[in-house]
Amino acid sequence: DSGVTQTPKHLITATGQRVTLRCSPRSGDLSVYWYQQSLDQGLQFLIQYYNGEERAKGNILERFSAQQFPDLHSELNLSSLELGDSALYFCASSLEDRYNEQFFGPGTRLTVL
Amino acid sequence: QQQVKQSPQSLIVQKGGISIINCAYENTAFDYFPWYQQFPGKGPALLIAIRPDVSEKKEGRFTISFNKSAKQFSLHIMDSQPGDSATYFCAALIYNQGGKLIFGQGTELSVKP
Numbered sequence: 258d259s260g261v262t263q264t265p266k267h268l269i270t271a272t273g274q275r276v277t278l279r280c281s282p283r284s285g286d287l288s289v290y291w292y293q294q295s296l297d298q299g300l301q302f303l304i305q306y307y308n309g310e311e312r313a314k315g316n317i318l319e320r321f322s323a324q325q326f327p328d329l330h331s332e333l334n335l336s337s338l339e340l341g342d343s344a345l346y347f348c349a350s351s352l353e354d355r356y357n358e359q360f361f362g363p364g365t366r367l368t369v370l
Numbered sequence: 371q372q373q374v375k376q377s378p379q380s381l382i383v384q385k386g387g388i389s390i391i392n393c394a395y396e397n398t399a400f401d402y403f404p405w406y407q408q409f410p411g412k413g414p415a416l417l418i419a420i421r422p423d424v425s426e427k428k429e430g431r432f433t434i435s436f437n438k439s440a441k442q443f444s445l446h447i448m449d450s451q452p453g454d455s456a457t458y459f460c461a462a463l464i465y466n467q468g469g470k471l472i473f474g475q476g477t478e479l480s481v482k483p
């Protein structure tokens with residue numbers, strides 16, 4: 258168990274809908290990362306937050322947004338969902354400057370029907 | 371230039387054998403190279419990592435070999451065990467650009483008893 262928690266575990270929704278995925282980092286970790294894992298794209302970095310501020314950005318779609326709250330938990334919002342958004346979404350966390358030691362949560366499996 | 375290419379896609383090894391997974395990169399700005407292990411239904415977990423100023427790093431049965439001139443690195447699993455059966459991902463990071471891990475496509479390892 259990495260100490261990173263993600264909810265929900267599974268999410269099934271329809272095209273065009275909006276969902277929110279939640280992540281609680283390990284105690285003491287200030288950085289939170291979001292990754293998408295799909296069969297065709299593999300593991301792709303989406304975005305990183307550090308202590309509430311955006312720190313790095315990957316190829317995150319404009320329909321996707323994230324934020325990190327004062328209590329350090331993070332949410333990933335996915336809107337106008339498409340079939341191709343079906344994937345596993347992982348959150349990871351690390352100590353403030355230890356980008357090289359990211360601890361991954363168990364993931365949220367999103368299915369868009 | 372941001373890609374990390376990983377091979378083979380799948381690997382079957384007998385118990386006690388050596389498993390070898392290879393990765394290649396183009397971007398010479400990468401300065402940290404971790405390997406992650408992922409079991410079904412779980413998030414990736416950091417296994418072992420290396421910096422480009424080191425040619426080899428060993429932790430227990432796991433060894434990373436790094437060839438800076440060839441821009442290649444590999445994971446060797448000695449005395450492979452059925453419990454090592456998992457998907458392995460190589461990755462690369464540019465440390466001063468935050469925590470954007472660039473992952474290889476993954477290798478599904480099966481160790482037969």
